[in-house]
Amino acid sequence: MKVYFELPSYDFRSLSKRDVKEVATEFEAVLLKQVLKEGMRPLLRNKSFSQRMYYDSFMEAVSRKLAEAGGVGIAEFILKQLEHNKNQNP
Helix, strand or coil, X not given: CCCCCCCCCCCHHHHHHCCHHHHHHHHHHHHHHHHHHHHHCCCCCCCCHHHHHHHHXXXXXXXXXXXXXXXXXXXXXXXXXXXXXXHHCC
C-alpha cells in the first residue's frame, strides 16, 4: 500500500513528450495559484500552519480548475505563440 504520491518528473525529456496544451494549462495554473496566494496573504496573516496549508491546497485546486476551464488566457496565448513560431521556422 502506497502512502505517498508519485510526483511527475519535470526534466526536459519528459516535458518534451507531454502534450503542449497540457503543459501550457499547467503553467497557467501555477501562475494563477501565485496570484491567488498574493490576494489571500492578508487573510492568512494570523492563521495557524494547518490553516495556511489548507488554504494552499484549496488555492491549488481552484487554480487548476480555473486553468482547465479556460483560465485567463495565458495558456491560449502560449499556444498561439508556439504555433506562430512553428509557422515562421519550418
